[in-house]
Amino acid sequence: MAMVTPLERSMRGWLDHLRVERGASPHTLRAYERDLRRYAEHLAGRGIDTADRVTEGDITDFLATLREGDADHQPLAASSAARTMVAVRGFHRFLTLEGDARIDAAAAVSPPKPPRRLPKAIPLDQVERLLAAASVGDTPASLRDRALLELLYGIGARVSEAVSLDVDDLDFESATVRVLGKGGKERVLPLGRYAAEALTAYLTRARPALATKGTGTPAIFLNQRGGRLSRQSAWNIIQAAAARADLPGHLSPHTLRHSFATHLLDGGADVRVVQELLGHASVTTTQIYTMVTVQQLREVFATSHPRAT
Known part of the structure; x- marks a missing residue:
């Protein structure tokens, strides 16, 4: 049976907080869980299994991977990458507020801005x-x-x-x-x-x-x-x-x-x-x-x- 890392326990704690304290919908929770699972895989590839070891550079590199894709994932559009970063930023903000992290490593990482859609007009x-x-x-x-x-x-x-x-x-x-x-x-x-x-x-x-x-x-x-x-x-x-x-x-x-x-x-x-x-x-x-x-x-x-x- 695979061991649950401290990082994964922290992520579960945030999801439980959203469900119990914030009343997040099952759909939202599933989306965040999926996003955090990919984030955890990215950090595991760097040998990071606790939240206090995550740096701003790790998060910036994760965002770049979202946009560029990798061996296991297709590149994401700016809107999809931004949605994933909402989960990452929310998770790190929660850790800081709860006192589980000294600094918010994601605070300075801005999500990508989707391209501005031009209004549809017809001749x-x-x-x-x-x-x-x-x-x-x-x-x-x-x-x-x-x-x-x-x-x-x-x-x-x-x-x-x-x-x-x-x-x-x-x-x-x-x-x-x-x-x-x-x-x-x-x-x-x-x-x-x-x-x-x-x-x-x-x-x-x-x-x-x-x-x-x-x-x-x-x-x-x-x-x-x-x-x-x-x-x-x-x-x-x-x-x-x-x-x-x-x-x-x-x-x-x-x-x-x-x-x-x-x-x-x-x-x-x-x-x-x-x-x-x-x-x-x-x-x-x-x-x-x-x-x-x-x-x-x-x-x-x-x-x-x-x-x-």
Whole structure:
């Protein structure tokens, strides 16, 4: 029977602490146990079987092994390596707090940062195909779906903001819509002609029919029972339209928000104006969309310039 090392006993103690004191889920505990098992194997290969012998260099080398792989393991993506390091850092922090280690050997080892994912935006012609595919026939649901998608793209609203809108939030005279965003922050957004026309058609020709089935909710977008449309239903609407339009990839309501921002910047809009339209607290969040346009410039350059490659 294999001997349990002091290091492995310490790891078991941390996992028990997470289970009993912190109420960690079985799924989390299994993931941490798997990560620590690999960590223990790495340290055993260096002849280390007690936590107090671990140095910052040992942990840094372990992180490098995670990213580069070894004879027994494939290289991990930055996100997976970062998750493993959460377990390692948590374990060493626990040892220090419990007095089982004089210093936290992992404190100065930063987990890798996953590459910043660019928002998914689709070209204008695909947006138009998507919007057209939302209008199948002249039913109340069809008019509602077109109005919803026109609004999502027309003002760059989050899906939660769109389905939370009430009729009184629309002002057709000033061509604006009042949106309540994250943190209860309100913003008034300009309503373009296409979105205004789609909303007018829905409100006059479709919403009354849907409203008769409900109990008088002030919501703009109603479901077939006359209640407020849910986020999940809005998600299903755009996926159904994308399927009818035969658009590639996975589209969501956020795709239209991303496309709204990207197309504005492509058209020359100032990033701080786009920040206000999107309701971002910091311009740093909005600046990720400028990465999309730069990437598009690179792609055009690479395929068009005779000396690009």
